[in-house]
Amino acid sequence: MGNSFSFKTPKDKTTRKVTVVPPPKTDRRERNSSGNMAFHSHPVTQDYRISRNILGVGINGKVVECEHRASGEKYALKVLRDVPKARREIELHVAASGHPHIVAVLDVYENAYNEVQCLLVVMEKMEGGELFSRIQERGGTAFTEREAAHIMRDICGAVAHLHSMNIAHRDIKPENLLYTEAGTRGQIKLTDFGFAKRTNESEPQGLATACFTPYYCAPEVLGSEKYDKSCDLWSIGVVMYILLCGYPPFFSAHGLPMSPGMKSRIKSGHYTFPSPEWDCVSQAAKDLITKLLKTDPAERYTIDQVMAHKWTQTLTRLPDTPLCTAFNLEKAEWPEMQDEMEKTLASMRVDKEDIHIKSLADSKNRLLEKRKAAGKTDH
Numbered sequence: 437m438g439n440s441f442s443f444k445t446p447k448d449k450t451t452r453k454v455t456v457v458p459p460p461k462t463d464r465r466e467r468n469s470s471g472n473m474a475f476h477s478h479p480v481t482q483d484y485r486i487s488r489n490i491l492g493v494g495i496n497g498k499v500v501e502c503e504h505r506a507s508g509e510k511y512a513l514k515v516l517r518d519v520p521k522a523r524r525e526i527e528l529h530v531a532a533s534g535h536p537h538i539v540a541v542l543d544v545y546e547n548a549y550n551e552v553q554c555l556l557v558v559m560e561k562m563e564g565g566e567l568f569s570r571i572q573e574r575g576g577t578a579f580t581e582r583e584a585a586h587i588m589r590d591i592c593g594a595v596a597h598l599h600s601m602n603i604a605h606r607d608i609k610p611e612n613l614l615y616t617e618a619g620t621r622g623q624i625k626l627t628d629f630g631f632a633k634r635t636n637e638s639e640p641q642g643l644a645t646a647c648f649t650p651y652y653c654a655p656e657v658l659g660s661e662k663y664d665k666s667c668d669l670w671s672i673g674v675v676m677y678i679l680l681c682g683y684p685p686f687f688s689a690h691g692l693p694m695s696p697g698m699k700s701r702i703k704s705g706h707y708t709f710p711s712p713e714w715d716c717v718s719q720a721a722k723d724l725i726t727k728l729l730k731t732d733p734a735e736r737y738t739i740d741q742v743m744a745h746k747w748t749q750t751l752t753r754l755p756d757t758p759l760c761t762a763f764n765l766e767k768a769e770w771p772e773m774q775d776e777m778e779k780t781l782a783s784m785r786v787d788k789e790d791i792h793i794k795s796l797a798d799s800k801n802r803l804l805e806k807r808k809a810a811g812k813t814d815h
């Protein structure tokens with residue numbers, strides 16, 4: 437069973453036909469009888485030489501370079517504390533791994549360091565950096581709408597794969613879109629399943645999980661209403677918007693991320709296609725963005741509708757007139773914005789396991805205080 441598609445191994449440029457389940461050929465892990473991942477319990481250092489080269493640092497830990505002892509090939513190693521959230525991240529990343537536009541997981545180890553139980557995830561090493569840094573680094577070479585459409589088709593391909601497996605990523609943002617190779621070659625791939633969630637698992641009734649990154653979150657999340665896959669479609673709309681002009685749709689005029697005004701603009705879905713940067717962009721692109729940035733998730737396009745949309749379908753016929761993206765990205769204070777976004781993210785993130793229901797005795801709610809004082813309790 438499972439979908440068949442072509443993929444390239446990180447180092448091997450030959451395209452092979454593989455099946456999602458059982459796992460792709462890049463995957464060195466063994467599977468147990470039920471097809472689930474089997475983690476190695478022997479030390480990771482037995483198979484990999486760990487380098488001091490830090491590839492990136494995220495809120496959940498660092499990602500370092502490592503070298504496979506047997507083949508000499510370089511990989512990325514993500515170290516996570518062994519907690520249920522990390523297990524969920526790895527389980528969903530492994531399930532999605534094998535798609536050509538999702539960073540491949542090759543091995544998972546459960547090792548203890550200084551008596552702290554850790555999970556170590558060996559992934560293909562993405563050498564080409566983040567999506568927008570790459571566009572920024574192009575120098576004088578023009579970035580065109582046709583190129584933007586190719587990038588979006590790849591990102592949407594990854595999301596279509598996830599959604600077909602009933603997995604919502606919930607953290608699609610430029611920092612999680614990495615290129616395999618530096619320079620102009622290489623493939624874009626989606627990574628970081630830290631907030632991914634199975635959409636077909638039931639949650640306690642009425643519990644909306646607020647878990648998002650500002651700028652890329654759906655308005656209903658800000659209103660802490662329930663959300664699912666449509667959250668990823670909203671993110672896709674924002675990434676597409678930035679790709680075509682070089683700044684986010686709900687841009688704070690003062691460069692301050694998540695100002696109160698911006699929050700309300702996100703909630704009300706208020707954005708425009710300002711002149712001059714949008715003048716040369718096709719009507720089809722604007723139409724698709726409009727369908728993706730709908731405030732009501734019920735009205736928002738699904739990933740299948742995106743794949744069938746005229747803009748996604750007519751890649752080669754789209755205008756190759758230069759866009760203002762690279763120029764505007766140059767001006768944007770990305771590191772500062774990302775930094776601010778991370779802080780906001782940490783303060784706003786609420787997940788199922790973070791919600792603790794207080795007992796009446798511990799409650800500081802004024803209405804309940806009054807009831808307690810009056811000696812009233814509900815039984």
Ligand SMILES: Nc1ncnc2c1ncn2[C@@H]1O[C@H](COP(=O)(O)OP(=O)(O)OP(=O)(O)O)[C@@H](O)[C@H]1O
Pocket residue numbers: 491492493494495496497498499512514539559560561562563611612627628629630
């Ligand atoms: N496979 C990889 N190859 C190269 N670099 C990587 C790879 N995976 C992650 N990185 C780098 O490490 C950084 C952190 O990784 P990741 O986003 O997975 O961690 P996180 O703790 O979940 O982060 P976040 O704070 O974005 O939620 C990334 O932004 C990227 O720069």
